[in-house]
Amino acid sequence: MKFLEKIIHKHEPKFAKGGKLEKWNPLFESFTTLAFTPAHVTKKGSHIRDGVDLKRTMMMVIIALIPCLLFGMYNAGHFEMVAETGNRSLPFMDMFWSKLGAGAFIVLPLVVVSYGVGLTVEFIFGLINGHSLHEGFLVSGMLIPLIMPADVPLWMVAVATVFAVVIGKEIFGGTGMNIVNVALTARAFLFFAYPTSMSGDTVWMAGKEKAVDGFTGSTAMGDLATFMGDKASVGGQAIADGADALGAFTHEYSILESIMGNIPGSIGETSVIACLIGAVILLITGVGSFRIMVSFALGGLASGFLMNAIGGNAYLDLPAYYHLVIGGFAFGAIFMATDPVTAAQTATGKIIYGFVGGMVAILIRVLNPAYPEGVMLAILFMNVMAPIIDHYVVEANVKRRLKRLKTA
Amino acid sequence: MSDSVEKTKEPKEPLFSKKNKKLITDPLLDNNPITVQVLGICSALAITVQVEQGIVMGLSVAFVLMAGNVIISMLRNLIPSRIRIIVQLVVVASLVIIVDQLLAAFMPDISEKLSVFVGLIITNCIIMGRFEAFAMANKPWPSLIDAVGNSIGYAWILVLVAVFRELLGSGTLMGYQIFGSAIPGEEWGLYTMGYVNNNMMILPPMALIIVGVIIWVQRSKNKELIEGH
Numbered sequence: 110m111k112f113l114e115k116i117i118h119k120h121e122p123k124f125a126k127g128g129k130l131e132k133w134n135p136l137f138e139s140f141t142t143l144a145f146t147p148a149h150v151t152k153k154g155s156h157i158r159d160g161v162d163l164k165r166t167m168m169m170v171i172i173a174l175i176p177c178l179l180f181g182m183y184n185a186g187h188f189e190m191v192a193e194t195g196n197r198s199l200p201f202m203d204m205f206w207s208k209l210g211a212g213a214f215i216v217l218p219l220v221v222v223s224y225g226v227g228l229t230v231e232f233i234f235g236l237i238n239g240h241s242l243h244e245g246f247l248v249s250g251m252l253i254p255l256i257m258p259a260d261v262p263l264w265m266v267a268v269a270t271v272f273a274v275v276i277g278k279e280i281f282g283g284t285g286m287n288i289v290n291v292a293l294t295a296r297a298f299l300f301f302a303y304p305t306s307m308s309g310d311t312v313w314m315a316g317k318e319k320a321v322d323g324f325t326g327s328t329a330m331g332d333l334a335t336f337m338g339d340k341a342s343v344g345g346q347a348i349a350d351g352a353d354a355l356g357a358f359t360h361e362y363s364i365l366e367s368i369m370g371n372i373p374g375s376i377g378e379t380s381v382i383a384c385l386i387g388a389v390i391l392l393i394t395g396v397g398s399f400r401i402m403v404s405f406a407l408g409g410l411a412s413g414f415l416m417n418a419i420g421g422n423a424y425l426d427l428p429a430y431y432h433l434v435i436g437g438f439a440f441g442a443i444f445m446a447t448d449p450v451t452a453a454q455t456a457t458g459k460i461i462y463g464f465v466g467g468m469v470a471i472l473i474r475v476l477n478p479a480y481p482e483g484v485m486l487a488i489l490f491m492n493v494m495a496p497i498i499d500h501y502v503v504e505a506n507v508k509r510r511l512k513r514l515k516t517a
Numbered sequence: 518m519s520d521s522v523e524k525t526k527e528p529k530e531p532l533f534s535k536k537n538k539k540l541i542t543d544p545l546l547d548n549n550p551i552t553v554q555v556l557g558i559c560s561a562l563a564i565t566v567q568v569e570q571g572i573v574m575g576l577s578v579a580f581v582l583m584a585g586n587v588i589i590s591m592l593r594n595l596i597p598s599r600i601r602i603i604v605q606l607v608v609v610a611s612l613v614i615i616v617d618q619l620l621a622a623f624m625p626d627i628s629e630k631l632s633v634f635v636g637l638i639i640t641n642c643i644i645m646g647r648f649e650a651f652a653m654a655n656k657p658w659p660s661l662i663d664a665v666g667n668s669i670g671y672a673w674i675l676v677l678v679a680v681f682r683e684l685l686g687s688g689t690l691m692g693y694q695i696f697g698s699a700i701p702g703e704e705w706g707l708y709t710m711g712y713v714n715n716n717m718m719i720l721p722p723m724a725l726i727i728v729g730v731i732i733w734v735q736r737s738k739n740k741e742l743i744e745g746h
Contacts, residue, residue, distance in 0.1 A: 262711055
């Protein structure tokens with residue numbers, strides 16, 4: 110580290126004001142602060158709650174995402190092999206290293222594209238506006254590949270990243286000023302712009318061109334959505350009228366498999382265990398809000414019980430706890446809903462935000478077969494609602510205190 | 518204000534005086550009806566999926582606005598101010614019906630695509646806005662020029678938005694295939710390399726975003742347009 114520090118100090122004058130490379134100062138500063146804590150100190154009175162700065166906070170989230178990333182890689186490799194052999198009941202742990210390697214070839218290019226494109230856009234805006242590279246994209250750049258299907262074309266990821274960073278963030282003033290979650294903006298853009306590459310049965314497993322003919326890589330969410338229509342199917346097999354669709358579903362995607370995560374889905378979202386490891390890291394370091402995570406899960410459960418109470422078909426009868434472990438529910442609750450910029454800020458507001466978000470997610474998921482996964486739309490919706498929630502929470506507090514003042 | 522004083526002194530004003538030229542050039546950029554006054558947004562979002570529709574819509578609004586502005590300007594001293602909105606509505610409605618019938622007779626395809634939005638020109642705020650703000654207080658000739666300026670200002674934004682939406686959403690311009698063909702079996706051009714049309718461009722939210730980006734670009738070029746913080 111000493112020699113790195115020496116190099117930086119040697120070149121610092123060139124980037125300072127009036128130096129030869131003054132224009133590139135944002136880039137220089139970004140890289141030095143990535144390695145070292147900046148030396149400037151607040152001169153006036155400050156309100157320090159924690160010594161951690163934004164870059165280190167973001168790093169915590171990235172560390173928390175690593176279990177999801179690693180599991181996602183392995184899972185992507187596993188299902189590529191499944192698609193190639195056409196055998197959905199391929200043993201999960203067989204040929205560990207070749208699956209991990211194949212998965213890395215699928216996932217790492219997505220990560221590289223997401224970071225490369227996103228940081229380039231951020232850097233251009235930094236140069237125009239004369240500020241250093243903002244840290245916010247460090248997390249978004251990791252989240253974007255994790256919420257993509259394994260088979261998504263790289264150029265689409267690039268386009269979506271540009272859209273999300275420019276329209277979702279920079280237009281509002283950059284990191285910390287965005288209204289909606291940047292990574293989810295990227296996914297929502299792809300979802301509406303290129304629906305054939307983002308939903309359906311064929312996109313969740315890479316290696317489509319090598320796949321056995323007639324093999325469908327449907328996901329739990331896709332299968333469940335068919336229950337709401339006329340032709341129910343599970344894992345590509347049509348379910349006859351009157352047959353036990355729910356039984357077939359719980360057989361194909363057992364609760365244990367859903368928690369473990371060896372089911373098809375977006376790269377990082379399938380494993381609840383990996384998400385929970387991330388949640389523990391976020392909670393211990395105080396980066397994520399437990400209020401949002403818990404209330405989001407409770408909201409989902411409440412909505413699930415409501416669906417059970419209505420009943421009528423296999424999807425409505427799906428046990429409420431199942432909703433928490435399939436699809437992107439756990440990933441969304443832990444990594445997306447807790448985004449400190451777009452979530453509600455007040456403590457009560459966070460509980461309302463999470464609870465309603467969880468409820469809406471399951472409502473969209475079950476009642477609208479056009480959107481098999483409602484978590485993305487629910488969180489984006491709640492992002493927009495968060496300021497209103499905060500406003501009314503603060504208002505209520507003001508009212509309560511005024512009352513107290515009057516009686517005294 | 519000094520202009521109007523001068524005008525009464527000197528009634529013979531050249532047809533394209535500096536002031537009249539400004540009536541045309543102002544609405545093109547610095548006082549654009551869509552990007553600065555933010556009027557007529559609904560039609561800008563709804564009918565800009567294809568360039569052709571955008572052009573026809575622009576022409577229809579141009580016709581209604583020009584004819585209406587002149588008529589209202591000629592009637593301006595006869596209209597009692599209490600019922601002026603009703604009179605203006607009657608004028609717009611008659612003109613819109615003419616346009617609607619003409620389109621239905623000679624361009625049935627486009628008329629079908631534009632559907633209700635031709636009828637909704639009646640409620641287009643640009644038209645009522647120009648009647649109220651300009652034609653009621655000015656002579657026919659400046660009113661006509663004002664109408665020309667505003668309808669061009671409206672139309673070119675419409676066409677610009679439509680170019681983006683049609684090119685990226687359908688891969689065509691005016692119906693001609695720019696990026697190649699995506700028909701399965703006979704693909705050519707970009708589509709053979711895996712390019713896919715952006716479906717979001719066809720959805721109305723993207724039109725809003727494109728208009729927003731145009732406003733963004735315009736305001737970062739001309740800082741005077743930025744409202745106070």
